[in-house]
Amino acid sequence: MHSSSVPPRQVKIGDAAAFAGSTPRAIRHYHEIGLLPEPERGGDDRRRYGYEDMIRLLWIRRMADAGIALDDIRDAFTDGLASGGTDSGDGIGTILERLAETLAGQEAELRRQRTAVQRMRTEGSRMGLLSDLVTERLKSLPEGSLHQADLDSLLVTERIFGPLGAAVQATRFVVLATHPALRKDSDRIDAAEEALDDSVAVDDPRVAQVAVERHAFESALQAVIEESGLGMDDDALCDAWDTVHSATADLSSGRREAGSMSAFEAVGKMPYDFSPARLRCMELAEELSAQDSSAT
Numbered sequence: 001m002h003s004s005s006v007p008p009r010q011v012k013i014g015d016a017a018a019f020a021g022s023t024p025r026a027i028r029h030y031h032e033i034g035l036l037p038e039p040e041r042g043g044d045d046r047r048r049y050g051y052e053d054m055i056r057l058l059w060i061r062r063m064a065d066a067g068i069a070l071d072d073i074r075d076a077f078t079d080g081l082a083s084g085g086t087d088s089g090d091g092i093g094t095i096l097e098r099l100a101e102t103l104a105g106q107e108a109e110l111r112r113q114r115t116a117v118q119r120m121r122t123e124g125s126r127m128g129l130l131s132d133l134v135t136e137r138l139k140s141l142p143e144g145s146l147h148q149a150d151l152d153s154l155l156v157t158e159r160i161f162g163p164l165g166a167a168v169q170a171t172r173f174v175v176l177a178t179h180p181a182l183r184k185d186s187d188r189i190d191a192a193e194e195a196l197d198d199s200v201a202v203d204d205p206r207v208a209q210v211a212v213e214r215h216a217f218e219s220a221l222q223a224v225i226e227e228s229g230l231g232m233d234d235d236a237l238c239d240a241w242d243t244v245h246s247a248t249a250d251l252s253s254g255r256r257e258a259g260s261m262s263a264f265e266a267v268g269k270m271p272y273d274f275s276p277a278r279l280r281c282m283e284l285a286e287e288l289s290a291q292d293s294s295a296t
Contacts, residue, residue, distance in 0.1 A: 010048035020057040145177035211284035
């Protein structure tokens with residue numbers, strides 16, 4: 001007769017699960033996928049788990065907690081047994097090496113996400129969404145000098161043209177923020193363009209008038225940018241400026257470079273609410289700019 005203090009030679013599935021920190025359902029799943037061999041059943045037709053079964057369950061539990069997939073654990077056990085060993089041998093070593101690489105990638109991504117969150121907390125939720133290259137060009141501006149629409153525009157530009165393109169556009173907002181008269185003209189012309197809604201015909205005289213005002217303003221703004229030298233001391237920014245300007249010129253014509261997203265295509269993907277009259281206004285303003293370029 002055994003003393004009550006002597007451990008049992010075999011236990012039922014519930015006790016096995018409790019000891020291993022698992023569940024009966026999980027153990028049954030291990031049986032189904034070939035991860036844990038089916039044990040013998042007792043006289044009551046219930047599974048009985050011995051010492052080796054418990055060791056296997058503890059292995060499975062610890063490896064699963066480390067992030068190793070059940071299929072990989074099963075393959076490692078299979079490889080170990082096939083090579084005559086009693087454990088996973090080199091199979092686990094290979095799996096652990098692969099898992100370490102995966103975790104390193106996840107760790108790097110987590111650091112990137114934490115950095116992004118910290119930037120948004122430091123710079124503000126909208127400013128922090130932009131790349132370092134863009135925010136660096138805006139940091140010197142007085143608080144409140146940028147409009148919300150400015151930051152939204154930079155976010156869209158960065159998505160289409162990348163950080164360099166957005167950095168070029170940031171130069172525009174730096175000048176507007178530091179030249180109140182230009183900002184006032186910009187706001188006035190923006191409002192005039194927004195007024196060219198669907199109720200305005202494309203041949204309405206206001207369309208051409210606003211186009212003339214837009215052209216005159218952009219010429220004045222560009223002159224200030226060139227005089228200040230903001231952003232044009234870097235060859236990459238100069239190239240980005242040419243790219244943005246060229247793509248903007250293609251807005252109404254729909255021209256595009258192979259493999260790239262043109263401004264026209266971007267408008268088709270972004271829900272801009274440009275009326276036919278406003279698009280015609282933009283086209284006329286660009287034609288005026290082209291005439292100036294050809295004249296010089």
